[in-house]
Structure formats: structure tokens, C-alpha cells
Amino acid sequence: xxxxxxxxxxxxxxxxxxxxxxxxxxxxxxxxxxxxxxxxxxxxxxxxxxxxxxxxxxxxxxxxxxxxxxxxxxxxxxxxxxxxxxxxxxxxxxxxxxxxxxxxxxxxxxxxxxxxxxxxxxxxxxxxxxxxxxxxxxxxxxxxxxxxxxxxxxxxxxxxxxxxxxxxxxxxxxxxxxxxxxxxxxxxxxxxxxxxxxxxxxxxxxxxxxxxxxxxxxxxxxxxxxxxxxxxxxxxxxxxxxxxxxxxxxxxxxxxx
Amino acid sequence: xxxxxxxxxxxxxxxxxxxxxxxxxxxxxxxxxxxxxxxxxxxxxxxxxxxxxxxxxxxxxxxxxxxxxxxxxxxxxxxxxxxxxxxxxxxxxxxxxxxxxxxxxxxxxxxxxxxxxxxxxxxxxxxxxxxxxxxxxxxxxxxxxxxxxxxxxxxxxx
Numbered sequence: 001x002x003x004x005x006x007x008x009x010x011x012x013x014x015x016x017x018x019x020x021x022x023x024x025x026x027x028x029x030x031x032x033x034x035x036x037x038x039x040x041x042x043x044x045x046x047x048x049x050x051x052x053x054x055x056x057x058x059x060x061x062x063x064x065x066x067x068x069x070x071x072x073x074x075x076x077x078x079x080x081x082x083x084x085x086x087x088x089x090x091x092x093x094x095x096x097x098x099x100x101x102x103x104x105x106x107x108x109x110x111x112x113x114x115x116x117x118x119x120x121x122x123x124x125x126x127x128x129x130x131x132x133x134x135x136x137x138x139x140x141x142x143x144x145x146x147x148x149x150x151x152x153x154x155x156x157x158x159x160x161x162x163x164x165x166x167x168x169x170x171x172x173x174x175x176x177x178x179x180x181x182x183x184x185x186x187x188x189x190x191x192x193x194x195x196x197x198x199x200x201x202x203x204x205x206x207x208x209x210x211x212x213x214x215x216x217x218x219x220x221x222x223x224x225x226x227x228x229x230x231x232x233x234x235x236x237x238x239x240x241x242x243x244x245x246x247x248x249x250x251x252x253x254x255x256x257x
Numbered sequence: 258x259x260x261x262x263x264x265x266x267x268x269x270x271x272x273x274x275x276x277x278x279x280x281x282x283x284x285x286x287x288x289x290x291x292x293x294x295x296x297x298x299x300x301x302x303x304x305x306x307x308x309x310x311x312x313x314x315x316x317x318x319x320x321x322x323x324x325x326x327x328x329x330x331x332x333x334x335x336x337x338x339x340x341x342x343x344x345x346x347x348x349x350x351x352x353x354x355x356x357x358x359x360x361x362x363x364x365x366x367x368x369x370x371x372x373x374x375x376x377x378x379x380x381x382x383x384x385x386x387x388x389x390x391x392x393x394x395x396x397x398x399x400x401x402x403x404x405x406x407x408x409x410x411x412x413x414x415x
């Protein structure tokens with residue numbers, strides 16, 4: 001279809017070499033460039049959130065009513081949990097067991113998302129100047145969100161748990177069955193490498209196992225929505241609905257200590 | 258007279274839209290690729306050197322916000338732009354339906370190529386997700402194309 005003479009072939013080769021060199025330089029350009037884009041991104045993100053709030057006013061109203069009812073119910077549960085926690089603390093001190101230290105978190109707002117459809121990342125408005133480092137774990141009040149992959153002065157990129165590059169060692173809360181939770185770029189996660197006869201069923205809660213040292217033990221990952229057997233018939237897998245609504249993230253907490 | 262400054266401004270606005278607002282308009286987790294549309298538009302409107310330069314800028318802007326280990330889009334977009342320039346000499350890319358169909362094909366091949374390169378670099382995704390995202394992204398980009406193209410046209414001749 002395309003005919004090339006010698007001159008244009010040399011030009012094309014030179015162009016490809018030039019493009020390759022520029023491509024190699026991109027990672028070093030990212031941090032300063034994102035810092036430049038931070039302000040317009042924050043403005044666009046805030047405006048779009050406000051417009052979204054106005055457009056979906058009615059559904060937001062219904063949701064607020066539902067959430068208010070849920071808050072009352074949860075308040076009662078929290079009270080009971082506090083009682084149990086105090087009792088647990090007293091008993092542990094009686095047995096001289098070491099308490100696990102609580103982690104320190106910093107709140108960050110989401111100002112941008114990945115431009116492509118091939119990875120699931122968000123950009124937040126806090127960076128290394130706030131104490132965030134690469135590898136820090138991110139959570140929300142509902143459970144695990146992801147992990148910091150890049151930090152700039154005042155922005156950070158966070159890889160969400162539905163990204164195929166991120167894997168977390170997790171257990172079924174009820175049966176303590178271990179598996180590896182991986183992202184699938186959609187609204188669900190996959191828990192792989194489960195034994196064929198593993199004790200896992202629909203509705204089970206999946207939490208982090210603590211085997212991967214960076215992820216604190218017991219963070220909610222999601223709920224099992226279906227269980228199946230792998231194509232090889234050697235192991236089974238579970239499809240998990242994430243505990244956190246990853247498509248509607250506005251604020252996250254970064255564990256920095 | 259074509260105003261290149263307006264095109265650069267539009268590129269910056271589309272980049273911010275791509276990483277912020279467009280997330281709310283996703284269909285089955287796929288969103289259109291505005292910067293790919295810009296690269297295609299640049300290949301049609303500008304002479305070869307400017308088209309390659311603008312598609313390079315599109316690639317750089319896209320890569321700044323992504324997490325790929327190197328500038329994948331910086332490399333691929335000018336290459337695709339060059340192919341579009343060559344293609345536009347064979348097929349008259351003038352009518353909207355032809356442009357939409359061409360954009361669909363370009364976006365699909367772009368998605369498949371970039372995914373294969375990422376796969377080669379070690380980022381594997383399930384085959385079904387690969388097909389779903391490639392197809393939906395291309396279709397969505399092609400459907401959005403007339404609207405964005407009209408905007409670009411207006412901005413260029415302001």
C-alpha cells in the first residue's frame with residue numbers, strides 16, 4: 001500500500017529513533033508536568049462534581065435519606081463494637097499480648113483519573129510534601145482502595161485494586177481460606193489460586209491477610225458474588241465486588257505510617 | 258487561516274477533560290479517547306511536520322497522566338498519525354460517516370497495538386476485558402468524533 005524510497009525510509013527510521021528517545025524521557029517529565037496541571041484539574045474536578053450534584057439531585061436526595069437511616073443503625077453497632085474493643089483491650093492486657101499499633105492516615109482528594117482505559121489509577125492532591133511515599137497503602141472508610149505508585153511534591157498517583165497490575169494476598173473472613181485478589185479493569189475483582197474444594201461461598205467477606213507486609217491485616221477488600229472453577233480444573237476462583245465504590249471515589253485515606 | 262495556537266489550547270482543555278470529567282461519561286468502564294481524535298484531526302488539517310508535532314504533543318499529554326513504564330502514547334500516536342496522513346492520500350477522509358468509520362478502525366488498531374505492547378511488557382489483562390475495552394473504546398471514540406471534530410474545526414478557523 002505504501003511505497004518508500006531510500007530517503008523516506010531513512011527519515012522514517014530517524015523519526016522512530018527520535019520517538020523512542022522522547023518516550024524514554026517521559027517518566028522524568030511526569031512529576032513537574034502534573035504539578036503544572038494540578039490547579040486546572042482541581043477546578044475541573046470540583047466543577048464537575050457540583051454539576052453532577054445538581055443533575056442527580058433527586059437520586060442524591062433518596063440516597064441521603066437511606067444513608068441517614070443507615071447511620072442511625074451503624075451508630076448503635078459502633079457503640080456495641082466500642083464496648084467489645086474495650087473488653088478486648090482489657091483481656092489482652094491481662095494476657096500481656098502485644099497490641100498492634102494503629103496506623104496514621106492522611107486524607108487526600110481525587111482530582112484526576114487515568115486518561116486511558118487500560119489501567120485504573122487516580123491522581124490525588126497530596127504528595128511527598130505531606131509525607132506520602134511510593135508504596136503507601138490507600139483506604140477509605142469502607143475498605144482497601146489501592147497503593148501509591150508515584151509521588152510528586154503535591155500530587156500522587158494511586159493504582160486502584162481493580163488494576164490488573166495490583167495483587168493483594170487476602171483471606172475469606174469466615175473460613176480463613178487464602179487467595180490472591182487481582183484487578184480485572186471492571187467493576188469486580190478476581191480472587192485466584194483457591195483450592196478446588198475451598199470453603200468459600202457467595203456473600204463471604206474478603207479481607208487482607210497481612211501476608212503482604214505493606215497491607216495491614218483485616219482491611220475489607222470486598223464481598224464474594226460468584227464462585228467458579230478455573231479452565232484447568234485445578235483450582236477455583238471467586239468474583240468479588242469491591243467494598244469501596246472505585247468509580248465514585250472522591251476522597252481517600254493514605255496510610256503513611 | 259488555520260490558528261495553531263487555538264489547537265494547542267484545545268489540546269490542553271481536552272487533556273484535562275480526559276482525566277477529569279470524562280470519567281462520568283463512561284460506558285461499561287470505557288471512555289472515548291479525545292487525544293486520539295485530536296491526533297487524527299491534526300493529520301487531516303495540518304501539513305506533515307505540524308501533524309506529527311501535534312500528535313507527539315497529544316502523546317506526551319496522555320502519557321503524563323498514565324503509569325506506563327515509558328511514553329507508549331508518545332511513541333505510538335505520531336506513528337499512527339503518519340499512517341493516517343498516508344491513508345488520507347489514498348482515501349478521501351471528508352465525509353462524516355467515512356471519517357467516523359476510519360476513526361473506529363484507527364482507534365481499534367491503536368487500542369490493540371498499545372495493549373499488545375503493554376502485554377509484552379508484562380501487564381496482562383483477561384482476554385474478555387481486552388476485547389470489551391478495545392471494542393467499546395473504539396466505538397465510543399468514533400461516535401464522539403463528529404462532535405469533537407466540529408469543535409476543532411471551529412477553533413481552528415476562529
